[in-house]
Amino acid sequence: MLDNSQYIEKLRSSGLRPTKQRIKICEVLFNSEKTFHFTINELVKRISKSTNEKISLATVYNTVHAFKNKGYLKEIPINSDQSYFDTNTSHHHHFYDETQKDLIDIDDADVEPVKINTRIPGKKIKSVEVLVKVEDDKS
């Protein structure tokens, strides 16, 4: 077993019990150098590749939602038959390649600050997300 104390701390500090399933999912999600996008289906595959102990599908769903609520994951707003999540929780945007059905990060520095010159009374802005749809350039 590697050093998972960081994940145990992370979980405990946000009121989530550090169960072995949650720690394993943390490893799969947060151990990699680069952040990435995933669907539940893809996450389940990554998990089975990295462990022999099966984690129930329901637990994967529960955990992803818990992590999303705690701000450890972001859900990407996109029209798809599946939900897409992002381990990159910093402020950034996305290209969606409609030809390849592929999501690509756009660094926040590559997008001029989006100015919204209107407000809804009594509401505060929680996030501003830009989705840039692209397709093959056949010109």
Add this chain to the structure above:
Amino acid sequence: MLDNSQYIEKLRSSGLRPTKQRIKICEVLFNSEKTFHFTINELVKRISKSTNEKISLATVYNTVHAFKNKGYLKEIPINSDQSYFDTNTSHHHHFYDETQKDLIDIDDADVEPVKINTRIPGKKIKSVEVLVKVEDDKS
């Protein structure tokens, strides 16, 4: 029967046969003064309110997809268990009120042009959509 020649023309000109189901759906979608957002479920309800002749659910799905492909409707990228469509096909953006689960248009004029300073080689930009999530301001 009201004057539906505009819809018959519209359908015919885009290679869709003007069936009575499609004409009825055009009426429900495009007769109102204001544009609006809807889910398939909501559209089915609107249809049943405005006619006695039942339109099959499959036809509603087929028609909405056909209209979307022809550019008469836009699908709104949002995380939801249902697809949201918009009869406003002009370039504009959305607030999503997470408290009320409500979508609100943002006029294009109220958003400073979004500048994306990066590109994907071989791909061209098809659309740039901004989703502003808001919640109740409890301050």
Add this chain to the structure above:
DNA sequence: TCAACAGTTTAGAACTATTATAATGTAGAA
């Protein structure tokens, strides 16, 4: 240390939105 309890996991059922199927119907052309 250990009992107790609240939180967690689990397999599988249930649910819901959407798509596929295949038979019947219909608009438009000849």
Add this chain to the structure above:
DNA sequence: TTCTACATTATAATAGTTCTAAACTGTTGA
């Protein structure tokens, strides 16, 4: 009118997600 390709329909099938309720486990406090 007849023919044919396109549309509609009810229903079945599919797929992602959530629910259920029983078994399990981390944590607390005696």
